Amino acid sequence: MWVIDGIPLHPLVVHAVVVLLPLAALGSVVIAVRRSWRRSLGIPVLLLALVGVGAVPVATTTGTELWTALRVQNPLIDVHAERASWLLPVALAFLVLLAAAVLTELAAVRAEVGAHAAPAAGPSRYRVAAGLSALAALAGLAVTAIVVWIGHAGSMAVWQGIGQ
Numbered sequence: 001m002w003v004i005d006g007i008p009l010h011p012l013v014v015h016a017v018v019v020l021l022p023l024a025a026l027g028s029v030v031i032a033v034r035r036s037w038r039r040s041l042g043i044p045v046l047l048l049a050l051v052g053v054g055a056v057p058v059a060t061t062t063g064t065e066l067w068t069a070l071r072v073q074n075p076l077i078d079v080h081a082e083r084a085s086w087l088l089p090v091a092l093a094f095l096v097l098l099a100a101a102v103l104t105e106l107a108a109v110r111a112e113v114g115a116h117a118a119p120a121a122g123p124s125r126y127r128v129a130a131g132l133s134a135l136a137a138l139a140g141l142a143v144t145a146i147v148v149w150i151g152h153a154g155s156m157a158v159w160q161g162i163g164q
Contacts, residue, residue, distance in 0.1 A: 001062075001065040001066060001068070001069040002062060002065065008062070008065075008066045008069075009062045009065075010059065010062035010063045010065070010066045013055055013058050013059045013062050014059050014063075014151075014154070016051070016052065016055040016058075016059075017052060017055045017056055017059050017147065018147055018151055019052075020048050020052030020055065021049070021052040021053070021056075021091060021094075021140075021143050021144065021147055022143075022144045022147060023048055023052075024045055024046075024048040024049035024052050024094075024098070024140060025094070025137075025140030025143055025144045027041060027044070027045030027048060027049075027140075028045060028049070028094075028098055028101075028133070028136045028137045028139075028140040029137045029140065029141075030045075031045055031101070031133055032101075032130070032133035032134050032136065032137040035105070035126065035129070035130070038101070038102065038105045038129065038133060039105060039106075039109055042101070042102035042105055042106065043102065045098065045102070046098055046099055046102045049094065049098050049140075050095065052091070053088075053091045053092060053094070053095045056087055056088050056091055057088065059084075060084055060088070063080075063081065064081075067081065074157060076153065076156050076157035076160060077157045079153045079156075079157075080150060080153035080154040080156075080157055083146075083149055083150040083153050084150050086146055086149075086150075087143070087146050087147065087150060090139065090142055090143055090146055091143050093139050094136060094139035094140050094142070094143045097132055097135045097136035097139050098136040098139075098140070100132045100136075101129055101132035101133040101135075101136045104125065104128055104129040104132055105129040105133075107125070108125040108126055108129060111125070
């Protein structure tokens with residue numbers, strides 16, 4: 001099992017997921033509200049989401065290692081692990097929708113200023129970016145809800161005693 005200064009890696013990595021994914025979800029709501037915010041904040045929000053989604057498999061792997069090392073039978077840990085299996089597919093969908101929204105907006109901006117040989121950006125391209133942003137925001141809210149759902153089960157296992 002991986003540890004840092006005697007602390008299992010799982011709770012440390014989990015905090016990356018718990019902070020970055022909801023923060024990216026909040027950012028996705030913000031960039032869905034205004035096109036100018038999508039232009040200026042789209043890439044930073046996308047990078048937050050990318051790192052947050054990347055931390056999910058690490059959290060899952062380190063969680064499995066911790067569970068194996070503890071060698072306890074606790075139904076609360078089983079619930080936590082079962083719930084955790086929901087996160088990666090939803091987080092990936094969120095990331096794809098967010099990337100599509102941000103990249104569509106950037107392509108529209110480039111076409112508008114003539115920096116790219118793409119066809120001129122009409123209102124339809126901006127509507128597509130706005131629609132994708134709204135879908136990404138909804139997916140971000142779903143990711144946040146799942147993170148809370150998983151975290152609640154994990155915290156119950158810790159605070160009610162792992163070995164009980």
